[in-house]
Amino acid sequence: MQLYTEKEVRSKEKVYKDISDPIVDSLIIEIQSGDASLFPDLLERSEVLLRKATYRRFIKGYERDDLYQEACLILVEAVEKYEPDRGMSFNQYVCLCLDNHFNRLIRKSNAIKRKSFKESLSLESILEENGYQLAGPAKTLQPEDKPIVNETMEEYIKYLSSFEKDVCLYCFLGHSYEKIAEDLGCTREKVMNAKHRCTEKYRKHFM
Structure with missing residues (x-):
């Protein structure tokens, strides 16, 4: 069994950036309550997050704008499916949805290559x-x-x-x-x- 000092343990711990946004969470609650007019505000508030999610991905057959449109569609779906009582902020939830969606697109792209x-x-x-x-x-x-x-x-x-x-x-x-x-x-x-x-x-x- 290998033992680590407290300093070594801290150095091995991965630090995650807190991406939660209380303003976004409050917008989600109001939108889910029926105020759809706030969705443009949510989109504007989420643009940086969506851009980051698409910037680091390259999928054959998709231009950068195509990936951003895909991300916007996932944002809409996430608004409908998000459950605040699950202990996850909306930004965390939508990032999870984006990762899952783009990973599916990558697998689909690879499957098409194989099928060809x-x-x-x-x-x-x-x-x-x-x-x-x-x-x-x-x-x-x-x-x-x-x-x-x-x-x-x-x-x-x-x-x-x-x-x-x-x-x-x-x-x-x-x-x-x-x-x-x-x-x-x-x-x-x-x-x-x-x-x-x-x-x-x-x-x-x-x-």
Whole structure:
């Protein structure tokens, strides 16, 4: 068991900035009571918080103004759902909502990237293992997309058997089921079943 001095303990404690705003909290109470005319005041008071929430995020397909509009929509939803008796200030609550929302957008963006490679299944690592080289980059593959493709495929091939990897590679190279069966010394039906399992595993783990 490792012991720390009181000074060391204080140095390890993370300090959080108090973002609560009594004026905002009072505005929320009045707005929730039916005074919708105060919402522009709330928006003006919350602008700095919303700008900070969008400034440090970069999501493909979203411009800075788009992210700010998303943040404003979350603010509206937060006003409706906020419960003051939960022991959290409104600013704390809306920051939590913003984090959750933008994290969902990021996951969605990554899922779309992965799905865009569903048919081609860029098996770059498998190709290299088998001594093949790509004739050229895939049309849909952009330089900024390569890391997520590699990450996805490294994870994907872990779920495939040795035979399934071979079938997936041959399919990627454009060979027919008959040709694959001939090269691998098996039946066409076995190849088709393996290809089906490859597709189902991709859908299960990455879609």
